[in-house]
Amino acid sequence: AQSVTQLGSHVSVSEGALVLLRCNYSSSVPPYLFWYVQYPNQGLQLLLKYTSAATLVKGINGFEAEFKKSETSFHLTKPSAHMSDAAEYFCAVSSLMNYGGATNKLIFGTGTLLAVQP
Amino acid sequence: NAGVMQNPRHLVRRRGQEARLRCSPMKGHSHVYWYRQLPEEGLKFMVYLQKENIIDESGMPKERFSAEFPKEGPSILRIQQVVRGDSAAYFCASSPQTSGRSGEQFFGPGTRLTVL
Numbered sequence: 001a002q003s004v005t006q007l008g009s010h011v012s013v014s015e016g017a018l019v020l021l022r023c024n025y026s027s028s029v030p031p032y033l034f035w036y037v038q039y040p041n042q043g044l045q046l047l048l049k050y051t052s053a054a055t056l057v058k059g060i061n062g063f064e065a066e067f068k069k070s071e072t073s074f075h076l077t078k079p080s081a082h083m084s085d086a087a088e089y090f091c092a093v094s095s096l097m098n099y100g101g102a103t104n105k106l107i108f109g110t111g112t113l114l115a116v117q118p
Numbered sequence: 119n120a121g122v123m124q125n126p127r128h129l130v131r132r133r134g135q136e137a138r139l140r141c142s143p144m145k146g147h148s149h150v151y152w153y154r155q156l157p158e159e160g161l162k163f164m165v166y167l168q169k170e171n172i173i174d175e176s177g178m179p180k181e182r183f184s185a186e187f188p189k190e191g192p193s194i195l196r197i198q199q200v201v202r203g204d205s206a207a208y209f210c211a212s213s214p215q216t217s218g219r220s221g222e223q224f225f226g227p228g229t230r231l232t233v234l
Contacts, residue, residue, distance in 0.1 A: 006160075029136060034222075043122070043209060043225035044161075090160055105174060106211075106223060108160040 002027045015083035019078040023091030032094040033074045122226035128205030137197040139229045150193045155207040
């Protein structure tokens, strides 16, 4: 079975500081991994995804993530935090089962709430 | 191109009533997924549907919950005889037919159900 673990349910950084949100996955096959962001009372927006191409993936809003197979990790980083980055971030892995090529269910971590202090 | 639409955005029901949550996928998308987000938790998969077919309902509670995606109209998640434990945010996502396992799912804004 596949699973995702996000270490740290709450992370607080100062504006301009490095953002590091941790995600570890478990999968018996090469995974497809995603980071989503959720602003208060809104739906989820895709930040970036890993689909077995480049291991360093760049996303929107200056975020990037590096896939490390040896560590089974897909941590999300941003060099300099902005106040507007305050939100909840979810790491997800796409499930194993394949229904004729269609997208399958996502398995989410429990989320990390990022606070940015002025 | 409008995104995934969900309505209502907020729904209040008393215990024992029925809740109907609607989801209109993005134009051109024929796959719909429902997820539930309980307070302080991540999203949990409930059901995956294509037009007129339930493909995977492994995350649906065995009783009181049902889902459909008719040939015409939105997908409906129906909860009968709601209980307080059903209070949660319910998110719908859609994807195009050819997106594959690596493809993105596009999420709606969610319906926040409160059971009194």
